[in-house]
Amino acid sequence: MAKATASKRKFKSELTEILNIITHSLYSNTEVFLRELISNASDAIDKVRFEGLNNDAVFEENKDWQVKLSIDKEAGTLTVSDNGIGMNKDSIIENLGTIAKSGTKAFMENLKDAKSKSLPELIGQFGVGFYSAFMVADKITVISRMAGDPASAVQWESDGQGEYTIRDAEKETRGTDIILHLKEDAKEYLEDFKLKQVVKEYSDFIEYPVVMDMEIEEDGLKGTQEEVINSQIALWLRDKSEVEDDEYNNFYKQISSDFQDPAKVIHYMGEGYTEFNVLMFIPSNRPFELQFGDQKFGPRLYIKRVLIMDHCEALLPPYLRFVKGVIDCPDLPLNVSREILQDNPLLGRIKKNVVKNILKTLAEMKENEYDKYLEFYNQMGDVLKEGLAQDFENREQIADLLLLQSINTEKGKYTTFVDYVENMPEGQTDIYYLTGESRSQIENAPYLEIFKDKGWDVLLMTDPVDEFVLPHFQEYKEKALKAADKGELESDIEVDNTEQKQQFLPLFETLRKKLDEVKEVRLSTRLKDSPSCLVSEEGAMGAHMERIMQQLGKADEIPQDERILELNPEHPVVQTLQRIHGLNADDPKVENYGKILYDQAVIAEGSALKDPADFTKRINEMLIRDAIQS
Numbered sequence: 001m002a003k004a005t006a007s008k009r010k011f012k013s014e015l016t017e018i019l020n021i022i023t024h025s026l027y028s029n030t031e032v033f034l035r036e037l038i039s040n041a042s043d044a045i046d047k048v049r050f051e052g053l054n055n056d057a058v059f060e061e062n063k064d065w066q067v068k069l070s071i072d073k074e075a076g077t078l079t080v081s082d083n084g085i086g087m088n089k090d091s092i093i094e095n096l097g098t099i100a101k102s103g104t105k106a107f108m109e110n111l112k113d114a115k116s117k118s119l120p121e122l123i124g125q126f127g128v129g130f131y132s133a134f135m136v137a138d139k140i141t142v143i144s145r146m147a148g149d150p151a152s153a154v155q156w157e158s159d160g161q162g163e164y165t166i167r168d169a170e171k172e173t174r175g176t177d178i179i180l181h182l183k184e185d186a187k188e189y190l191e192d193f194k195l196k197q198v199v200k201e202y203s204d205f206i207e208y209p210v211v212m213d214m215e216i217e218e219d220g221l222k223g224t225q226e227e228v229i230n231s232q233i234a235l236w237l238r239d240k241s242e243v244e245d246d247e248y249n250n251f252y253k254q255i256s257s258d259f260q261d262p263a264k265v266i267h268y269m270g271e272g273y274t275e276f277n278v279l280m281f282i283p284s285n286r287p288f289e290l291q292f293g294d295q296k297f298g299p300r301l302y303i304k305r306v307l308i309m310d311h312c313e314a315l316l317p318p319y320l321r322f323v324k325g326v327i328d329c330p331d332l333p334l335n336v337s338r339e340i341l342q343d344n345p346l347l348g349r350i351k352k353n354v355v356k357n358i359l360k361t362l363a364e365m366k367e368n369e370y371d372k373y374l375e376f377y378n379q380m381g382d383v384l385k386e387g388l389a390q391d392f393e394n395r396e397q398i399a400d401l402l403l404l405q406s407i408n409t410e411k412g413k414y415t416t417f418v419d420y421v422e423n424m425p426e427g428q429t430d431i432y433y434l435t436g437e438s439r440s441q442i443e444n445a446p447y448l449e450i451f452k453d454k455g456w457d458v459l460l461m462t463d464p465v466d467e468f469v470l471p472h473f474q475e476y477k478e479k480a481l482k483a484a485d486k487g488e489l490e491s492d493i494e495v496d497n498t499e500q501k502q503q504f505l506p507l508f509e510t511l512r513k514k515l516d517e518v519k520e521v522r523l524s525t526r527l528k529d530s531p532s533c534l535v536s537e538e539g540a541m542g543a544h545m546e547r548i549m550q551q552l553g554k555a556d557e558i559p560q561d562e563r564i565l566e567l568n569p570e571h572p573v574v575q576t577l578q579r580i581h582g583l584n585a586d587d588p589k590v591e592n593y594g595k596i597l598y599d600q601a602v603i604a605e606g607s608a609l610k611d612p613a614d615f616t617k618r619i620n621e622m623l624i625r626d627a628i629q630s
Helices: 015-026 032-051 089-096 103-113 130-135 184-190 192-202 245-256 288-292 345-368 370-385 395-401 417-422 446-454 466-472 498-514 543-551 572-583 588-604 612-629
Strands: 007-010 067-072 077-082 137-145 154-158 163-168 175-182 210-218 221-228 264-270 276-282 300-303 306-309 324-328 431-435 459-461 479-483 518-523 532-535 563-567
Touching: 032 067, 032 077, 032 130, 032 175, 032 192, 032 306, 067 192, 089 137, 089 154, 089 163, 130 137, 130 175, 175 184, 184 192, 192 210, 192 306, 245 264, 245 276, 245 324, 264 345, 276 345, 345 370, 345 395, 370 395, 395 417, 417 431, 431 446, 431 466, 446 532, 466 543, 498 518, 498 563, 498 572, 498 588, 532 588, 563 588, 572 588, 588 612
Parallel strands: 067 210, 300 324, 431 459, 431 479, 518 563
Antiparallel strands: 007 163, 067 077, 077 175, 137 154, 137 175, 154 163, 210 221, 264 276, 276 324, 300 306, 532 563
């Protein structure tokens, strides 16, 4: 090393304060320092390759591009070396002597000013990534030599406390060596397995080899051998015609921790307002995190092969959180940490494009590979349904992807909204559904009797999420969606029961006074065989939703809306009750029969009786009375 006098200089900004921000607030974990240094090294190689297009001398007969990590446990140092463009004294002062002064950014601006059509892919835009190394190092030494100028070697050194020293140096080859004198609590970065783990996580797809000298033993002799520790294979940047199925499958397993092959691969390059590369996977099995409540989702976000964010929620809606993959966009603006995206409309446009392609892929799978789609839907259909409430723009496309049970389909078979509407008979103007715990629990519910009698279909919605999303999805193809157990049905079912209403009105008024649990008693247009049922007002919370809230421990959040008791005027029990009331409105049998009809309706809807013993007592009393009379 040259024995030139070292000069001590102050940084061109308040380094102490800024370094404190960088090392304690800017990054969420210390591992990213290695990502930043490798990214800078990759940029430096890009620069020399670009300069070499017009000046072959800068290559200096060295085109073996690589970034090398070197460990010296005795000295406690980690060195990151590259054979890139390098720096001379002026450029090292300009780039490392000024916080947030990015040589890469200036380089790009110069090229843009020259209207270059062959810009290299560079990522360091803010000039602070280098200083992240002070999170793990209490001193950093940089030795660099500019390409094509053997006499330009220079050494820069600082402890990050406001000053740095600079001196002439000797370096046989172009490029930069960054020597980190690691802090005591950062000595884990002197272990090769730790470095390999970090490189794999953050820089696995950097274009250039990241190498280390690894210890080997042959014939009892120990030595070292240089090993490449990153894959360099960014599948998303390759044409999909060049990628084998096994490569897709292996990559998916690597990023998803899934042991099964994906059900579908989505690989394309978005063009237009900006270019971005997408490689997404639809899993064949329900992801682990969906089963155990981990809410992290979103694709990995890369910028020019460098991992910026492991879960970018801004690029994928929650109802598609089962989708795994990668999005690489070189034009996304970042804040200084590269970890938090600025609020930018470009994100929304990319997200819209990605969602469109995912829904299109699912629709094609449903149309052309139904058995495979059925397997997917049985695993992820309940999550997909959430889109009915979350994505107004695409809700009909989402609805078309749903596989639905109904009273007119065999058990184990499914219909769709499209088929339902196409098969609606003349006179039916609305789409009807009924929610519940299972098909077996609701397919014989009294609410469905009139629909079965008329031959109309009713969708059986048995996913817990149905109760939460259907209130947000009230129309499909200009057909209203209505719950079969809510409101009145006169809009579709033309029934003139004005005379009957008048006949039964006195009985209903009496029952309303006797039954504290109900808001109203009225004639039913739903019932054909059963004597009674309980319904809710249109838009009110139904019985199934109440049961879900109770299971979630949120009984106190259930509105105290009283239910409506509907009675079937054609049923013998109701007719008998009408006769008893007509003879004597104060007959105890009126209240007794009325409460039995209410309790039967509670049981029929799948809810629990508040007082099962009282119900049993009333039934037994009625049986004993009938036995005595006979």
